[in-house]
Amino acid sequence: MATKSIRTREQRQEAGKALRDKCPRPAHGKVILGHGGKRDIIALIKASNEGRLEELIPVRHGRMLESPFAFFRGSAAIQAYDLDRTPVSGIDVQACGDCHLMNFGGFATPERSLVFDINDFDETLHAPFEWDLKRLAASFVVAARWRGFRRAQARDIAARRSRPIASR
16 A cells, blocks of 8 residues: 655645646636537436436425525536536545535534534535536525625625625
8 A cells, every 4th residue: 555645734735735736726717618519418417317316306306496505406417517627736635526605514523613514415426526516606696696785785795794794
């Protein structure tokens, strides 16, 4: 069994900077939906139904019809398809695969500390770490717009909370 050498903090920082040079942050702001062509959303949803209990698929589709956010929650495959050819840093992880704001929660540790973390792992996949971050940020935008926040407010919620969000 091969062992990896342990890198110093400085070496890890340099490695991170090299990855950022390979894929600068602004490159993540440009997403070409459907790989630049017309994507078949119905086919993607049907493909995502494969392996599911047949009698529960209509329930799933019914839930997806409830709101734009519910549709977003049920359509991780569409976003994965869109992200498939976007720039990545090269850091792959076992991603949540369905990272959105409703798949997070608080947990108590044995030491009585509160931990905030992902609570849904039924659709994990080996993927670039950016995919989970982009899906999580997009979920804040979709949820904010669904709840009546203005476009600029939704963007601020996803990017940084620089303005008060109490007024709509």
